[in-house]
Amino acid sequence: MSAKRQRIDERYREPQDIGAPESPPIKSEGDRRITVPPSLTVKQFADLVGVSAVEVIKQLMRNGIMASINQVIDYETAAIVASDFGYEALEEQPQAPAQKRKRYQRFQEDDTTVQKPRPAVVTIMGHVDHGKTSLLDAIRETKVTATEVGEITQHIGAYQVEIREQKITFLDTPGHEAFTAMRARGAQVTDIAILVVAADDGVMPQTLEAIDHARAADVPIVVSINKIDKPEANIQRVKQQLAERGLLIEEWGGDVVCVPVSAKKKEGISDLLENLLIVAELEDLKANPERRAVGVVIEAKLDKTKGPLATVLVQTGTLKVGDSFLVGDTWGKVKAMFNDKGKRLKRAEPATPVEVLGLNSVPQAGDTLTVTANEREAHTLAQRRQEEKRLASLKPTTPLSLSELFSQIRDGRVKELNIILKTDVQGSIEPIKTSLERLNIDEVKVNILHSGSGSITERDVLLALASKGIVLGFNTSPEPGARQLADSEGVDIRCYQVIYNLVDDVERAMKGMLEPTYVEVVEGHTEVRAIFVIRGRGKVAGVYVTDGKVTRGALTRIIRNGEAIFESTISSLRRFKDDVREVATGFECGVGIEGYSDFQVGDIIEFYRKEKA
Template structure:
């Protein structure tokens, strides 16, 4: 007995894990933070005398008590700590340099008033000149409030925002999320939230259209809380401002809050350095030639500078500001349209100034060499072991909403000491180009559950080497990701659709055999490919190809825009209007 006592006295209790919690948190968020299934969390809340659903918001005291029930110590998270943690390493180096204006992007659901809000901010009438009130191009504008400038990027939603990130550019400091008070949170609102979070950009919410009779702003605030954006008046750290773009209500309050967040973000730049920036708009002007709108991020861009933009370089011959006036220089956070590039760069391409053409060519080669490696399940274990990957970002698409939560919870539980697992975006429907763009920007992968992929998304994923995985059984999905983390996964046999063709006619080839007369819509039809026959959007059959002809000649391939004839080994029942997919399979890296 005394020996038992001596043993117990020498053993120290293991330290309890610690989490930081905000003043208010939704049950869904709390479950993820504590790594507990939402049902277990709800059950424990009930034992503690609290009835709450998965989307309900509870205060810190209740959340801390529940955490203790699971053996976890909860500590209060400082207000605005999320914003402070977002400070980038380079900001420490720049802190003794002058402050620069914040760069703001406005995002939200279509028709919630993004353009009208920007119009009210700029006190111009952009929307009246745009067809149907939809933003037609990317522009940048500067406004001034209380002697301080703010730069606004007028982007057509989160697609352009993510396109910039996909090319390695962080163009935005703050996001204003516009939510209409009469509509509330809609699908594009959710996407905008996920894209802003993936970029680590602070969000200010503009609850718009508050002038409409009968609107319920509290309903919108609850919906925001359900998504983890708990507003300040409810004890959270998300700024929400009631606005009416039509009546110019709340505009000054919104801008003052932008300046407040900018102060917290502590944005500095060195105006004396060589300029760096990002392309936010580019076009071929029929009179002036290649024209690119560049947002200068650091340094000062001057007329005469030799600039490397994406994979091209040229000399700045002329510059124009957001009012169309010719300027000689552009300082940090200033947008400028530049002339002098030999070709049109891509939106999101980064700009650097070179001393001469020789250095410009050297910069181009260095950029190619520094392109980051993509993440795939097959190579994930090696990337974790080498320290190249410390978090796994996943875009999850499912057939129905009910599948998202169990998959999300199971995947997040796979996190280890060396790797965190983040579902940075989830939704229903086929995998889209926008999903692939988010995966590129976030160095993540895409998982589809009982859903397909759009043809454009497949081409983009192939070109950018984004790993897209498809599953029909949840436990197989979880098992394969778990194996990948442990280095046990076998290389995936990946299907690449090389081309698509439409059946325009059916010809008899004797002995009950038929040949499909095709027109190649995209890619190519290549000899040796397997062919999938699609009818009404559904796969009808898959067969090896036995013949490919152009007129009477046997050919190796038929390219997009040309006609040909295809015979299959195990399928004969072609119908006009069928779509043939030409498939090649290979092992993933």
């Protein structure tokens, strides 16, 4: 550190008129030490010493270092600046590798001697059009051996490549939507996630989504910067953007592997595969090939000639032709197995994807396949599951919701509240996240799994379902498909217009003080076809009831060009000259809205009531 200080002092002897450094917050004499990681951004360092980022930038300038708020500095530089602010910096020591969590704990055997290394299972994620499918194709084509040339590749949902006599399994359905949909059904199949980022576009909204989905699943991320062959490619900018999102690559002092590639020109593919093998080795992936097989359904379909087919990824054990099995609420016996090249296999070891023939019916993606002692046992267990499923469908679901949060905390079922946050604009995210993350009540931590701007999508609902979380919207609303999925799966979506109300509701729910919630029940819709002026009453709308019914006193919402522009209640409801209580579908009537007269032909009026949830 002293050598670096000396070099800086020699180069910048003249004092720079930048103003005196801001005084750090007053701390006790024993509290003047700070622990600094090997690398961190200027903003992170500013938060660590309790001063503004501007003051840190000024102090760096005094020491001859030009840096922006998101630029990464190393420990040595941070230690110098820390001493300028009156702190002693201590370098953060990395955690011992022995503390690393092993994946697939449910398959760990008491006798570890029976376990053997298995191939890694890899999923490719990233923004649309950044080259996920092109990368999958490039990997497959690059690793085709001479004996395989001319063979027809079968799309079975996954495939394997071999490099240096080691195999890697790739899930052939790119994108984090499929990945999270599998997790939502309880299937954790991925060991490593490849994050594809285009070198010309940089980090985009779905890139951020993919990062959050991978972190929620607790899988290591390998960054692949694609399209490096393009003239406008800017690899350094991509690395900077990733650092701002907490993905610090190895050459910048982090632990995230980053490999530049060109899927189009097939450059960097071998380097990417080599790095995947290294990450897989660090993960220490093992399974017992001698036990009965357990696997997960990746894809399933009904073939016109072969009948029900399922692509199964074997997770542990060895699946053999002739094995009887239970999968979801159906069963079967392995009559034949095929790999992704259409070749018949007699056995499939851990992390091997195979297409299985011999099912009784088509299972669902994400269902677990378990080999049984015989067909009778498989059939009996399948019938039992079908009955359990039928009985479960008769009972109301009890998912995690704000209304039920306190009782689940009290019963010890919830130790962490996972939240997916969507807002209308990006600027609203930080103040809401900061306010929510401060709410640690009764040892329950608030965890913002994903945040972004825009409407609430099906991907948000799937992430909440997979992570047992809730979706909060601020000045935004769910898309129709997202609302339908949330209703069918029991995912709680709450929308707010005031930040205080959002934070207050979460806090009150955690304390068990949340007021009862009400849901909207839509009764009907009408279309405005004419506008009339009634003496003493102002304007009323001549409408046609397109669906449902119109009831006097109902709550109303005026919708124009797909957006709600006014909410009120019915002030008058008439057919011809008579006041009526309700008007059914297919009839015309006159409607007056309390406090509103600015009707336009083509407006849609929605009628609804509120019921206690």
